[in-house]
Amino acid sequence: LGAGFVFPVANFIASLITGLVIGLAIGYIIILARKFTINQSDSTYGADVMMGAGNTSGRFLGPLIILSAMTASIPIGLGSLVGALLFYIWQKPITGGAILGAMILGSIFPVAIS
Structure with a gap:
């Protein structure tokens, strides 16, 4: 918003798509991080x-x-x-x-x- 990029805020469909893309990206990052850290050994890191x-x-x-x-x-x-x-x-x-x-x-x- 500070850079003047208001399209996802002004358009409802664009906001849904933007939220979907960001949510999927964060979800995949978490899944990959858990796959390479927790599933490697017997430790669950708390x-x-x-x-x-x-x-x-x-x-x-x-x-x-x-x-x-x-x-x-x-x-x-x-x-x-x-x-x-x-x-x-x-x-x-x-x-x-x-x-x-x-x-x-x-x-x-x-x-x-x-």
Whole structure:
């Protein structure tokens, strides 16, 4: 944009194509980097530790998301609570259920922004 190249920003189809090309390029770089580093030896260079840490910390986000949704509005909070409960029954991380439940009831009962 600083150089005056505004075509991908001004044209919607061009922005989709630009995003696709950049996303594929980044994805292939990541795949190649993992292929030549992680798959070469038995070491994962800490990738398994980081994935485990992300999953562990993600467990504690569920209740925070439910509380945050309840402060937004009652229907959004109830949707978040029901979604988290369903995901808990299905033995899945409740964070995803809380987000999906809040989004579903938030789309049915939107919050008025003044």
